[in-house]
Amino acid sequence: MSPLTSDDKDKASTTAQNSSKSPTTHSSSGGGGGGSTGTAEFEPPLACVRRLLKTSLSSSTNVGKDASSAFARACGIFVIYLTACANDFARENKRQTITANDVMAAVKVREALLW
Secondary structure (H helix, E strand, O other): OOOHHHHHHHHHHHHHHHHHHOOOEEEEEOOOOOOOOOOOEEEEOOOHHHHHHHOOOOOOOOOOOOHHHHHHHHHHHHHHHHHHHHHHHHHHHOOOOHHHHHHHHHHHHHHHHHH
C-alpha cells in the first residue's frame, strides 16, 4: 500500500468534515513567512442557531433563511473572539488550559466594554 499524499489527506479530512454532524471548523494560513498566522473559522449548526432564535424571539417574529445563516456566522465569530479573550486570561495566569473562570472573566470584561 502506498503512503498517503497531502492531497489524499486533504480529501479524507474534507470527507470526514462533511459527513460529521459536529460544527465545522476551517483553518487557513496566510502566504509567506514562517509563523502560524492562520485564522480559524467556526460556525455552529444551523439547527441550533434556529432553535436559539426561536426561543429568544417572540412567536410572531419570523427569521429568514439568509438571516439565520448570518446569525450562525456571527455566533461563530463571537465564539472565536471569546475563546481568544479567555486564552489571554489563562496565559496571564501562566496556564495553557482555559478554565470556566477564564471564560467568565472574558465575558465580564468584554460586557463592561460594550455597555
